[in-house]
């Protein structure tokens with residue numbers, strides 16, 4: 319039984335319902351909680367923008383800061399380092415004679431290869447490593463099918479899962495174990511990471527705050543205080559303001575809240591207030607999120623290839639000028655430009671907007687969907703590798719969409735979702 323465990327926090331920046339953290343605190347006499355800022359995340363993309371832009375990075379910095387504050391209040395700390403985790407972690411373990419590393423499991427190819435490299439180096443130093451699945455609503459062990467047999471259509475997956483499903487209970491916050499004497503390390507700011515400062519825009523859907531407490535506050539506000547869950551299905555295609563959807567995606571992406579916590583809160587709401595299609599629909603969307611995570615595991619690096627997971631060959635175009643016009647909201651198509659401006663100036667865009675601009679880039683301009691996905695990766699405050707790349711592949715026609723010919727006609731989308739042009743006026747001023 320290990321007695322000294324280093325917990326490597328990644329996209330699970332929370333203490334509640336975090337199996338990695340829970341098990342470590344249960345089993346160890348001494349625990350080092352660690353976060354590593356990995357320079358690969360902040361390096362420039364070949365298209366000229368940073369892989370992780372200012373909005374997303376600030377949200378991450380705030381979430382790491384909040385985790386450190388909570389740990390400090392409880393007599394521990396979050397050790398922070400900047401560098402390559404696969405080298406930093408074995409070094410810390412060796413210096414402090416730590417016997418084990420606990421961390422979350424990974425599915426996307428780059429994250430998996432870092433984890434493999436770490437496991438290899440730790441193995442050579444006789445340090446054990448254990449991983450825990452902390453990201454999905456359905457625990458991978460409870461899936462009724464092997465990931466390799468994941469159906470190619472979401473509906474088939476959902477039906478199989480819903481036939482007889484168990485959502486596990488949450489892990490409570492454990493009692494915190496002592497930390498050895500260690501230099502805590504500084505949490506970098508945007509400037510240190512080579513990123514520009516953010517200018518707040520009053521049109522932003524919400525003021526995003528990182529951290530576990532802020533995520534719980536957002537959940538409470540959306541579900542209980544504003545009582546919006548009961549109308550979610552009717553409002554979820556909205557474009558303006560805080561209330562049309564939960565705005566929990568950023569917190570989910572860095573793991574300030576678990577999908578299970580949201581699920582159990584929805585169930586409580588159903589018991590205490592109302593059960594209807596809307597309350598079901600929020601869980602339905604969380605299932606999409608799971609589906610893409612399991613999909614990324616099944617398809618590996620195919621999710622980053624031009625032919626996507628469907629292996630369909632499309633002659634993509636590489637017109638940088640047109641791409642840049644799209645990126646900066648200057649295509650001349652107001653609805654597309656309004657959405658792209660919202661993304662550029664706030665780091666967020668509605669789901670309806672994302673579908674439209676992705677369709678426009680890939681189906682109207684014919685540009686390689688991976689350029690669009692890379693821009694979203696840089697810009698989205700809620701960027702999640704699986705949800706982003708597989709949603710893009712889906713809209714581009716190289717993903718899991720059973721409809722071969724899906725096309726978003728911008729004119730009719732505007733008529734349906736922005737009939738009074740309020741959204742376009744908000745962002746384009748006309």
Ligand SMILES: Cc1cc2nc3c(=O)[nH]c(=O)nc-3n(C[C@H](O)[C@H](O)[C@H](O)COP(=O)(O)OP(=O)(O)OC[C@H]3O[C@@H](n4cnc5c(N)ncnc54)[C@H](O)[C@@H]3O)c2cc1C
Nearest residue numbers: 563564565566567603607669672673700701702705706709
């Ligand atoms: C091209 C494209 C790229 C996208 N990239 C991302 C991304 O990087 N990160 C991300 O979290 N979502 C992504 N989405 C999905 C979706 O747009 C966002 O999750 C949603 O808009 C976030 O707002 P919300 O939290 O208010 O969502 P809500 O409508 O309140 O939904 C609740 C939660 O369900 C999940 N969810 C909802 N819709 C989807 C979906 N289509 N796919 C996967 N999960 C979903 C999210 O975790 C979300 O927070 C993308 C969609 C498209 C079309």
